[in-house]
Amino acid sequence: MLKNLSSGTKISITRSIKTSFEQYMASIQWQEDKFDIQDFISSWRTYINEHASWYKNLSDETKNDDEFHQELALKINETMEKILSEEPTSEQIDMLENLQKQSGTDYDYSCKLEAKYLIDRLEGNH
Structure with a gap:
């Protein structure tokens, strides 16, 4: 159908x-x-x-x-x-590493969409 x-x-x-x-x-x-x-x-x-x-x-x-x-x-x-x-992109991984260093956080993430969420959150968009 x-x-x-x-x-x-x-x-x-x-x-x-x-x-x-x-x-x-x-x-x-x-x-x-x-x-x-x-x-x-x-x-x-x-x-x-x-x-x-x-x-x-x-x-x-x-x-x-x-x-x-x-x-x-x-x-x-x-x-x-x-x-x-869907694996996070290398750009997302690099960005998350930098954002987590700046914020003193250490989040685990396993997929591209979760990485996007964390980037938005760490950048203050969430």
Whole structure:
């Protein structure tokens, strides 16, 4: 069912998952022990209902289809796995080393999106 959607819609779905995941993880300050998949799904649902045009364009039949929801769950898992496995860039690593020296902090981070969060936080943007 998901595969039958336009490529633009599929890209928008992935983007909405990534954006919502980034916002959710920032809200829990990337503390993995605070991660709750149900809380994340709830925040993603709120995000797509309020901000995602792709969701508004789906038929009610599609929105209520169990197969569609199963495929979305797989897409969410795949997208989160991809985000969490994406290594920080060398620029991010260098920037974090410098920012942590300046601030006297020593944060652990494991992926590109978490590194971005820490850079923003240490620069005072969070």
